[in-house]
């Protein structure tokens with residue numbers, strides 16, 4: 531029988547040590563898992579949007595030389 535080694539990690543939410551055999555691994559509890567998911571939902575992790583090329587389509591004002599007589 532090969533025994534599975536127990537991995538210990540810190541809960542990403544509350545930094546509490548969690549073992550890999552825990553049902554909510556790597557979180558210590560479902561609550562912490564939901565909190566972490568909530569971070570994604572609330573936009574804590576912002577996915578950087580590609581910078582839009584802002585090209586001003588404003589025609590440059592041409593200096594119309596008025597006819598002077």
Ligand SMILES: [Zn+2]
Nearest residue numbers: 541544558562
């Ligand atoms: Zn936790």
